[in-house]
Amino acid sequence: MHRRHVLTGLTALSAATLVTPVSAKGRTPRVVTCSGPVEGFVKGGISTFLGIRYGTAARFQPPVAPPVSKAVYKADRYGPSSPQGGKADIGISEDCLFLNVWTPNARPNRKRPVMFYIHGGAYNGGSGSDPLYDGTNLSAHGDVVVVTVNHRLNVFGYLYLARFERLLSGTPGPLRYSGNCGQMDLHLALEWVRDNISGFGGDPDNVMVFGQSGGGAKIATMMATPAAKGLFHKCATMSGQQVTASGPGNASLRTEAFLKTLGLKPDADGLAAVQTLPMQALVDALKTTDTVIGKGSVYMGPVLDETILFRHPFYPDAPAQSHHIPMIIGNTKDETRAFLGGNPKNFELNWDDLPAKLPPEYRVDIDPYLVIDTYGKLYPTMSPSDVFFAATTAGRSWRGAIIEAEERAKSGATTFVYQENWPTPKDGGKLGAPHTVDIPLVFRNTAVDSAITTNSADAQAMANLFSDAFIAFARTGSPQTVALPEWKPYTLPGRETMLMDLKPELALDPRGEERKLFEKVPFIQQGT
Template sequence: MPDQADPIVRIPAGAVRGTRDAAGELYRAIPYAAAPTGAARFAPPAPHPGWSGVRDGTQASPTAPQPVRDFGRLDMTPYFGPGWVRGEEYLTVDVRTPAADGAKRPVLVFVHGGGFVTGSNRAALYDGRAFARDGVVLVTVNYRLGIPGFLDLEGAPANRGMLDVLAALAWVRDNISAFGGDPDAVTVAGQSAGATLVGALLASPQAKGLFRRAIVQSGSGTGAFTPEQAGRVTAAAAAALDVAPTAAAFAQVPDERLVEVLPALAGLDLRTATATDPLVGLSPFSLVLPEQPVDALAEGPAGEVDLLIGTTTEEGHLYLVPQGKYETSTEQDVLDLAATVHADPQALLDRHRRARPGASAGVLRSAVLGEALFGAGTARMTDAHARLSGGRTHAYAFGHRSTALDGRLGATHTVELPYVFDIADEPWLHGDRGLLGPDPAPAGLAARVHGAWVAFASTGDPGWARHDPQRPVVELLGG
């Protein structure tokens, strides 16, 4: 029998039972859309039919179909979560709140990363207890990934994973007041692929009115594929599955096969006459848009919302150090990478050398990779939003270096997340293979970073000066 003391929230779809602890209340696996099964995997998210009785919100939901990802010597389990936990109803949210008491608290909706192919709100990093402790309602979102989420197919809407996030934001607008949140004080935040999704929401007319603020952590305003690039991925997927490149044909393929075929899509050359591969071969999936989000901000809500945006200072290390490629990098490796991301690779390399006199090939390779994946697109988005919004932009760089992997991991991609969620002291994040390394987290850094996110979600001001393209302000957090 369930504990009758467990809290119950009633929303239009039905009643949900959660759990209560010292941080507040937690309601898990609440569907914001109908289960995406069969042909519905390639359709827009549909309204959930609701339920009778009291739904069990004490257990985590299934996750989107996804492959296992390996980062060599580094334990990335806290980031990726348990992988594919099978079950049909995975278009769900978890809600962590101080109390479902009708109060109007700021709301933070978090969209996970994972290269558009992996991840879920079950990942240990997205523990919302500190946000609830500090008066913020945290909502974490699952969305479709991989082929069901992002493969461009005839007969299917594009960017179905982003449509899922839009549906989740509409659910928040319509339901969050029952959980003690203010639907007029919603901040949508994302990291990595999730941040690229948030950047696209800023340029999406469909997103108007769904959020007041946005946080873009290590994403890119220039991370979308062109239709030509997406077409190459579609052709490769259809060939690997031996089916027509249509939604009707793909709807006949089971999820297991859609996951199994993903390695066949790795390493595709997506460079075209007009575009480089914005993901530098790290994922065959991204948003598919006629123009980059940074060039379309005026079409969406961007000018009306506050933006907190930034990167880590050594983003590229994650893709080199755990795999043993950092120390073995050569000048030719750096030049080859530069050639894939820039029309004048030697000029690009010379610019990075001037900025880092005496740097090793590994340092330069990481710098080129980090700029191509996140840095350049973030810088453009920062300036474009500041101009459009009249100065409602705050920029940051996270610089504290993890001592993982013999001290080499550094201030790499994802390393700010334990500080944002104020869980940097958790032992499972430490040790030589842990994301934060064997050393303890520096005193006060988690309080500072987490406090900035809470302040921004509450007021639009994280605690430092606004960014002005004429007088740039980028707050260094750690480092």
């Protein structure tokens, strides 16, 4: 089936974002891939290929490479994204295995570093076609090949049906991969890069994967997945950790609750029905309350299924499989201001509010009075709202980043850590350095309307710092640039961390007392 046949779900907004091909000096870039010739267009001096199919997949089944075709594939518009809730402004389809490539020159006479980006949105939403991820500026500035990707999300990528299938049949069946299909899509996309990227001027032996939030978590999971071994050579995670995956028991509880919302049971009839129900019925059932967490919509993510994933990503230690891969682990200083800053009341808290407000948001089981007292001693000038945002950041996303960095340091694996400290001027600066602020900086897309950074002179200066560091890392395995002080790898007990700001600084164990406060209790990954 031709790609355009699956784009019927595109809305007027998404249609407006489609790009008409423009040739450079009369030439339209064309590359012959393993599946056949693809033809792109030139934008901003960069050869651009959008919506290249890298695979096909039946529901809850592993993806397969597309068939070979002699017909020229017009790679001039984004492919549809995975089905998801709350995203009526983009085209969605279960047929969503498409990727995009930006390159300074689509010819195999150069071996440029490949920067393969995996979008955020947890495992529930998002798309590689977001304007913030447009690779034009990054490719042009760094002389690199940029790739973004769509893959199956939520129930389409991670609904764990294997246990119920085996209870019924006694043996593993065709649904045994269902809990990790979304990860398998990413593996196939990286195999496509391995087999085809040289034709786009990229080096298949120098592939850096990088991703923010859920994208970083997917990378952490791949670092411990045997099927992903050898598919990338460097990695960077931006506010995205996966210390532990979902256990098969919890995943089964979620599947049972999801099926119940659909009016199904985890029996033979139910398993047959969920494979054939209309796509929208499954999307609507994503509102199912998570039975493990006890609130919020049902979580779907990688499962310790003993078929694709055989260990937790960073528990009980850093995976030996990826010990040799240089890694960047980053976070932002005020992560939760992005999630919790949309409620004006959170900027008007008093001290009496905090004992009840803090625990649900920092997500670890620690006495809130101890947390409040400790922050009061560490930072006497902090307001109750300041403590709320700082403590929820420290106990939640930052904690996972520390665990990963420490486990890597224990094993001697080369790891560079950063903390994004620069506060965005957006909304009068009240958001500080929130979750997602580093995305437009790395991609040099601060001028995009949705960029949380704004396009101020300071934002552009930070984009230079960030993008140059990531480009250097993609090229050499070190993020060191002339604009940064010496960036030493993370060690214990040094905990070397680059504080990314207009005046960057390498710090030892920044916010160390906050780290010590929260490390006294176990960290439980949301979703586990």
